[in-house]
Amino acid sequence: MENKDTKHNTHFFLYVILLSLIIVSTISCYRFFIKHDYMVSYNGFCDPAVEKCFVNYEDDTDETSKYYSKMEKYAPDLYKECGSDITNCKDASVCVPGDLNCSKAYCDNSAGDICSAPPPPIFIDNNATSTKK
Amino acid sequence: MICYLFPEPTYLLFTSGVPALLYYSYIPVTIVALFVGLYIFLADKHSLLNRLFLAISILFSFWTISILIEWTNIHSDIVLFVWNFQGIIFGLTAILCIYFIYVFLEKKDASNKLKIIFLTLLAPIFILTPFYYLRGFDITACDAFEFQSTFFQIYYIALGILAIFWVFILLIRKYRISETDFKKQISLMGTGILSFLFLFFIWTNLTYYLSEIGALPDSQLEMYGMFGILIFIVYIGILMVRFKTFNTKTFGAQMLVFALIALIGSQFFYTTDMPSMVVTSITLIVTGVIGINLMRSVKHEIMAKEALAETTSLITHQIRGVFTVTKGGLSTAIDGSYGQVSSELMEALKHMFKSQEDGVKEVETFLQAQKIESGTIQYDSKPFDLRAIVEEKFSDEKPRANAKGFKYEIQIDNGDYTINGDQIYLTQVISNLIDNAIRYTQSGSIKVQLSRKANSVLYSVKDSGVGITEEDQKNMFEKYHHGANSKKINPETTGLGLYIVKGIVVGHGGKIWFETEAGKGTTFFVELPVSGSKKK
Numbered sequence: 001m002e003n004k005d006t007k008h009n010t011h012f013f014l015y016v017i018l019l020s021l022i023i024v025s026t027i028s029c030y031r032f033f034i035k036h037d038y039m040v041s042y043n044g045f046c047d048p049a050v051e052k053c054f055v056n057y058e059d060d061t062d063e064t065s066k067y068y069s070k071m072e073k074y075a076p077d078l079y080k081e082c083g084s085d086i087t088n089c090k091d092a093s094v095c096v097p098g099d100l101n102c103s104k105a106y107c108d109n110s111a112g113d114i115c116s117a118p119p120p121p122i123f124i125d126n127n128a129t130s131t132k133k
Numbered sequence: 134m135i136c137y138l139f140p141e142p143t144y145l146l147f148t149s150g151v152p153a154l155l156y157y158s159y160i161p162v163t164i165v166a167l168f169v170g171l172y173i174f175l176a177d178k179h180s181l182l183n184r185l186f187l188a189i190s191i192l193f194s195f196w197t198i199s200i201l202i203e204w205t206n207i208h209s210d211i212v213l214f215v216w217n218f219q220g221i222i223f224g225l226t227a228i229l230c231i232y233f234i235y236v237f238l239e240k241k242d243a244s245n246k247l248k249i250i251f252l253t254l255l256a257p258i259f260i261l262t263p264f265y266y267l268r269g270f271d272i273t274a275c276d277a278f279e280f281q282s283t284f285f286q287i288y289y290i291a292l293g294i295l296a297i298f299w300v301f302i303l304l305i306r307k308y309r310i311s312e313t314d315f316k317k318q319i320s321l322m323g324t325g326i327l328s329f330l331f332l333f334f335i336w337t338n339l340t341y342y343l344s345e346i347g348a349l350p351d352s353q354l355e356m357y358g359m360f361g362i363l364i365f366i367v368y369i370g371i372l373m374v375r376f377k378t379f380n381t382k383t384f385g386a387q388m389l390v391f392a393l394i395a396l397i398g399s400q401f402f403y404t405t406d407m408p409s410m411v412v413t414s415i416t417l418i419v420t421g422v423i424g425i426n427l428m429r430s431v432k433h434e435i436m437a438k439e440a441l442a443e444t445t446s447l448i449t450h451q452i453r454g455v456f457t458v459t460k461g462g463l464s465t466a467i468d469g470s471y472g473q474v475s476s477e478l479m480e481a482l483k484h485m486f487k488s489q490e491d492g493v494k495e496v497e498t499f500l501q502a503q504k505i506e507s508g509t510i511q512y513d514s515k516p517f518d519l520r521a522i523v524e525e526k527f528s529d530e531k532p533r534a535n536a537k538g539f540k541y542e543i544q545i546d547n548g549d550y551t552i553n554g555d556q557i558y559l560t561q562v563i564s565n566l567i568d569n570a571i572r573y574t575q576s577g578s579i580k581v582q583l584s585r586k587a588n589s590v591l592y593s594v595k596d597s598g599v600g601i602t603e604e605d606q607k608n609m610f611e612k613y614h615h616g617a618n619s620k621k622i623n624p625e626t627t628g629l630g631l632y633i634v635k636g637i638v639v640g641h642g643g644k645i646w647f648e649t650e651a652g653k654g655t656t657f658f659v660e661l662p663v664s665g666s667k668k669k
Binding site for chain 2: 012013016017020021023024027028029031032033036038039040041042043072075078079084085086087
């Protein structure tokens with residue numbers, strides 16, 4: 001069907017595409033599998049007693065995961081601190097010195113977020129204290 | 134990083150955490166796309182059209198597999214790596230669809246200029262993908278974030294829209310100048326590829342966008358985008374069976390066997406008890422064995438037909454050689470090179486010479502029909518004056534027309550009739566239609582006309598014969614077709630004349646058709662583009 005004279009040109013087109021695919025694959029492989037050059041976001045630990053946390057109302061079985069902060073870390077730092085799994089890794093929920101790009105965001109009512117209730121005020125019972133005395 | 138809230142998949146993409154429907158929809162479609170792509174490629178590995186279809190099938194399969202991995206895998210590195218190629222898959226699919234349609238319509242490879250345009254359009258995607266396509270990964274939701282910069286969002290969707298318009302314009306332009314048979318093929322291919330492009334680009338991106346802005350509850354409607362390839366494949370199948378596109382000779386039989394095996398095999402998904410499993414297994418094996426034998430038989434029959442055609446062609450060539458040698462000898466004898474011969478012998482020699490000449494013509498006709506059928510005919514296109522040829526052939530046939538007492542006339546409108554084409558073959562077209570009109574008209578008139586259009590010339594031959602029966606009208610240009618009326622007048626007709634004429638006209642990018650009325654006669658029309666031959 002096709003003219004035989006254009007056979008080499010067809011190959012030229014194919015080779016350019018294949019070469020481009022190989023280059024993109026190699027760079028992507030290096031970026032994602034070796035260098036882990038990307039940001040990772042996740043729900044970090046948050047203590048509603050002392051911090052304003054985001055609340056996950058769907059999850060009412062696990063108190064720990066119900067309240068969370070929004071963490072974002074550079075993947076190589078996270079790999080260094082926690083390996084590939086952040087569960088049971090304390091460093092995952094804080095920005096440690098040396099982290100290249102790290103942020104921890106708390107809930108903000110003014111931004112329209114649904115947040116945990118503010119920590120209850122410390123109530124001092126003078127009578128009780130005196131009784132103890 | 135692992136998405137800690139989701140279960141680990143088996144073999145990259147199998148997990149209980151996603152709806153089973155996802156596998157039942159994506160995996161069979163991928164298998165069908167790959168199977169048809171490979172099948173078409175293996176039918177004729179050297180055909181560029183077949184290769185391009187395979188490339189589109191592979192790209193589509195990469196797309197479905199990558200979506201499955203994105204849905205099911207929990208490793209951020211793997212998901213990001215796979216997701217990274219989405220833009221490339223979309224861009225390449227768009228460009229390959231344009232390339233595919235171009236080759237289908239023009240029956241030739243794209244020019245270097247066009248290929249450079251294709252590569253230029255793809256370049257931004259290839260250059261930017263490894264660095265700017267994806268920024269990060271949310272391991273709580275197991276989803277990439279900020280994965281589509283505005284540039285990518287606009288660019289690859291724009292490429293899809295460009296492909297739709299480009300393909301549409303190519304189809305319309307070709308449709309307008311094609312003859313009926315190819316028009317049908319263009320309609321089928323156009324419907325298939327445009328449905329695929331629409332569902333693949335517009336549907337998937339639109340539903341995704343609407344779900345993102347909250348107009349749709351979720352992005353599940355996006356999944357229907359993959360069915361575009363099935364529509365495309367169905368139309369490809371019709372083209373293969375009806376028009377032998379892609380040169381897939383045993384396609385019908387193989388598809389039948391494949392469908393039967395798939396149908397029986399699918400029973401394993403819902404058969405749970407042992408006796409049913411055994412029965413299904415036996416049915417599957419028996420069908421497989423019978424199917425393989427059926428395909429072998431069809432293949433043998435096709436090979437036998439091809440072998441017969443080749444042998445016939447070889448014998449015909451040999452016969453032509455013998456005819457030519459004998460004709461040469463007789464011609465030398467007639468012109469007196471062997472000395473004076475008696476008048477009786479001269480008469481016999483002339484009769485033999487005429488007979489040889491007719492024999493050579495018959496053989497030539499047969500060989501030409503074979504060349505047209507196999508697509509091996511070569512046209513030597515050069516500019517020439519069609520008006521001079523029409524006038525010459527009209528004059529050549531005048532004695533025959535006068536002998537039958539016809540009103541024999543010619544009308545040529547003013548204008549330039551220089552066209553680009555193979556003069557020898559087009560002379561044959563001009564001559565054949567006048568010859569047919571004289572041969573099959575008993576009395577009345579014959580009118581030859583030539584007129585000029587903007588980019589083409591229109592040649593017509595009108596006779597006052599008996600007309601063509603309704604039954605014959607359908608097969609008028611078919612090989613070995615003998616019209617009911619023409620057979621009464623000329624029983625020795627080969628049935629190849631109009632088949633060859635049509636082949637030559639179409640080979641020059643022209644059109645041929647006729648208008649007929651019972652008892653009043655027939656007019657044959659030939660429209661030839663001034664630019665000339667498409668095939669060299």
